[in-house]
Amino acid sequence: MAQNPARRAALIDAAIEVLAGEGARGLTFRAVDVRAGVPAGTASNYFANRDDVLHQVAGRVHHHLTPDPEVIAGLLRAPRDRALVAALLQDLLRRIEAHRSGYLALLELRLEATRRPELRTELTRTLREQLDANIAYHLGEGLPGDRDTVVVLYLAMTGLLLEHLTLPELLDAPTALVDTLVARIIPAG
Amino acid sequence: MAQNPARRAALIDAAIEVLAGEGARGLTFRAVDVRAGVPAGTASNYFANRDDVLHQVAGRVHHHLTPDPEVIAGLLRAPRDRALVAALLQDLLRRIEAHRSGYLALLELRLEATRRPELRTELTRTLREQLDANIAYHLGEGLPGDRDTVVVLYLAMTGLLLEHLTLPELLDAPTALVDTLVARIIPAG
Numbered sequence: 001m002a003q004n005p006a007r008r009a010a011l012i013d014a015a016i017e018v019l020a021g022e023g024a025r026g027l028t029f030r031a032v033d034v035r036a037g038v039p040a041g042t043a044s045n046y047f048a049n050r051d052d053v054l055h056q057v058a059g060r061v062h063h064h065l066t067p068d069p070e071v072i073a074g075l076l077r078a079p080r081d082r083a084l085v086a087a088l089l090q091d092l093l094r095r096i097e098a099h100r101s102g103y104l105a106l107l108e109l110r111l112e113a114t115r116r117p118e119l120r121t122e123l124t125r126t127l128r129e130q131l132d133a134n135i136a137y138h139l140g141e142g143l144p145g146d147r148d149t150v151v152v153l154y155l156a157m158t159g160l161l162l163e164h165l166t167l168p169e170l171l172d173a174p175t176a177l178v179d180t181l182v183a184r185i186i187p188a189g
Numbered sequence: 190m191a192q193n194p195a196r197r198a199a200l201i202d203a204a205i206e207v208l209a210g211e212g213a214r215g216l217t218f219r220a221v222d223v224r225a226g227v228p229a230g231t232a233s234n235y236f237a238n239r240d241d242v243l244h245q246v247a248g249r250v251h252h253h254l255t256p257d258p259e260v261i262a263g264l265l266r267a268p269r270d271r272a273l274v275a276a277l278l279q280d281l282l283r284r285i286e287a288h289r290s291g292y293l294a295l296l297e298l299r300l301e302a303t304r305r306p307e308l309r310t311e312l313t314r315t316l317r318e319q320l321d322a323n324i325a326y327h328l329g330e331g332l333p334g335d336r337d338t339v340v341v342l343y344l345a346m347t348g349l350l351l352e353h354l355t356l357p358e359l360l361d362a363p364t365a366l367v368d369t370l371v372a373r374i375i376p377a378g
Contacts, residue, residue, distance in 0.1 A: 023214050023301070023304075025214035104303060107296075107299075110296075110351070111296060111297060112212070113356060114354070115212075120356060123356060124358050127359055128359055131359070148369050148373060151369065155346075155349050155370060156341060156344045156370075157344075158347070159349075159351070162299070165303070167299060167302060167309060167312060167316060170313050170320070171340070177344070
């Protein structure tokens with residue numbers, strides 16, 4: 001199989017745009033080639049099949065959503081209080097807004113996973129690693145709350161992101177909602 | 190257009206199953222006819238076009254998810270505390286688990302709405318009415334918390350349902366999570 005890493009990454013990025021723009025059923029080698037602006041047949045040289053593409057999308061989206069270490073280091077100079085948790089979640093919101101297609105592609109993958117057991121296993125593993133890392137980070141940095149605090153924040157942020165990216169007029173501005181959910185979920189003091 | 194109400198409802202139910210099983214792009218008149226077990230061409234006698242079908246799905250899902258008035262009346266004999274809110278949300282969870290296809294179809298509609306402004310407007314209106322009704326109900330029944338409590342509960346339940354229906358192995362059992370999020374979001378006492 002062809003191995004140019006930059007080309008492979010560009011093809012997965014094209015797959016993300018196809019998923020977000022046309023849905024999971026729109027994802028074909030041909031659609032990826034067209035979106036990436038490469039000759040027909042290129043994607044088939046890089047991936048064994050369509051499932052192989054789907055399995056690599058989640059990792060690539062998380063790569064794009066990785067926080068900027070300098071931004072995080074700057075935020076972490078503040079006291080370990082609710083305001084700091086809100087600032088970290090506002091940074092996450094900004095990153096997802098800047099890579100909207102990536103989050104929409106993850107939602108398409110979730111729905112496709114209801115129909116494909118192997119994809120479900122793979123996606124569960126990737127998102128579980130992310131959640132475990134978030135819990136370890138929150139507790140390790142001495143942020144307020146316990147494991148359940150992080151799980152409830154995760155569920156509320158998941159709901160907020162689903163609303164904001166799919167039906168943006170339904171709720172208040174997401175930045176205000178982030179502050180509200182942190183104030184309601186994290187114990188005072 | 191054909192007007193047999195039972196036949197129309199059966200066609201929309203078939204559309205819900207097609208959306209959940211095959212995704213938004215799988216929704217065609219032909220797929221609806223096949224799923225409903227009716228002669229080819231039937232759906233085209235009941236709906237102006239594919240968008241017309243999509244616009245009627247959300248209302249039908251909410252019809253299926255309507256709580257049983259006797260169950261709710263029984264629950265409402267209890268004191269207005271956190272335990273009652275948890276019991277009401279556990280009832281919602283049971284209803285959605287019993288109509289899993291309906292909730293998955295709503296998720297497909299949300300993603301399709303990112304590509305179809307008219308569907309987005311329609312779906313925003315339907316879900317906004319539901320949320321406003323939930324807020325009015327919570328406050329009117331004297332359940333603990335204020336408007337923001339209901340919004341944060343709504344976001345966390347939305348995240349929980351997305352996780353549970355698409356990647357059920359990712360988190361703890363949803364019934365336990367409902368209790369956790371109520372305990373964390375609703376003020377004690």
